[in-house]
Amino acid sequence: MTTSYTAEDRQRVFAQLAADKAVLASKGWFPATSGNMSIRLGDEPASAAAPSFHFAITASGKDKSVNTPEDFLLVNEQGKPVETTSLRPSAETLIHCEIYRLTGCGAVYHVHTVYNNLISERFGDQGSVAIKGVELIKAFNIWEEDAEIHIPILPNYADIPKIAALVEGALNRAVPGILLRNHGIYAWGETPFEAKRHLEAFEFLFEYEYRRLALQA
Ligand SMILES: CSCCC(=O)C(=O)COP(=O)(O)O
Numbered sequence: 001m002t003t004s005y006t007a008e009d010r011q012r013v014f015a016q017l018a019a020d021k022a023v024l025a026s027k028g029w030f031p032a033t034s035g036n037m038s039i040r041l042g043d044e045p046a047s048a049a050a051p052s053f054h055f056a057i058t059a060s061g062k063d064k065s066v067n068t069p070e071d072f073l074l075v076n077e078q079g080k081p082v083e084t085t086s087l088r089p090s091a092e093t094l095i096h097c098e099i100y101r102l103t104g105c106g107a108v109y110h111v112h113t114v115y116n117n118l119i120s121e122r123f124g125d126q127g128s129v130a131i132k133g134v135e136l137i138k139a140f141n142i143w144e145e146d147a148e149i150h151i152p153i154l155p156n157y158a159d160i161p162k163i164a165a166l167v168e169g170a171l172n173r174a175v176p177g178i179l180l181r182n183h184g185i186y187a188w189g190e191t192p193f194e195a196k197r198h199l200e201a202f203e204f205l206f207e208y209e210y211r212r213l214a215l216q217a
């Protein structure tokens with residue numbers, strides 16, 4: 001594959017990942033080394049028609065609340081490293097691959113929080129959670145009044161390829177995120193800025209829904 005990005009692009013993307021990782025870590029969203037993040041390199045959309053692409057992703061098992069020179073590596077559309085490195089890509093890289101392939105997005109961020117775990121468990125049996133009439137739904141570029149969104153929830157198999165195989169069937173094109181039951185949220189966007197905005201909106205909505213249900217109890 002001829003790459004359409006330079007060494008400077010690689011450094012810029014690693015720096016963006018480091019900056020966003022620090023912000024998400026400051027919110028406590030990477031407990032116990034959990035979570036992973038990736039940003040696609042190059043300008044080509046990762047569509048089915050052009051399935052070759054590279055992305056930078058967090059190395060597996062790292063403490064995401066600290067910055068080191070060994071936090072990120074480059075992989076291809078199959079999740080295989082494309083540079084010589086001792087680092088292992090995230091154990092969940094195949095889920096990132098599938099999200100890029102299906103959506104052509106530019107960044108995928110994944111975090112584990114108490115609220116996303118509780119909501120995914122509460123609504124896991126129905127396969128999605130509905131949230132309606134909250135202003136922050138506009139963060140997903142959904143502007144209709146009193147909008148309702150349905151966030152898909154997948155089972156949390158230990159076998160990551162088994163989860164990745166379910167992403168296509170679960171994807172809701174209007175909603176840039178998927179919950180894994182009792183695990184966490186994957187959120188994506190055309191840019192890292194958008195992926196982070198979507199992630200923050202999801203987490204707000206999960207806390208909102210948890211507290212709304214608690215008020216009713
Ligand atoms: C202790 S977290 C379990 C693995 C996980 O769900 C996760 O998000 C982090 O895995 P990675 O390989 O990306 O560090």
Ligand SMILES: [Zn+2]
Pocket residue numbers: 034035036092110112183184
């Ligand atoms: Zn995870």
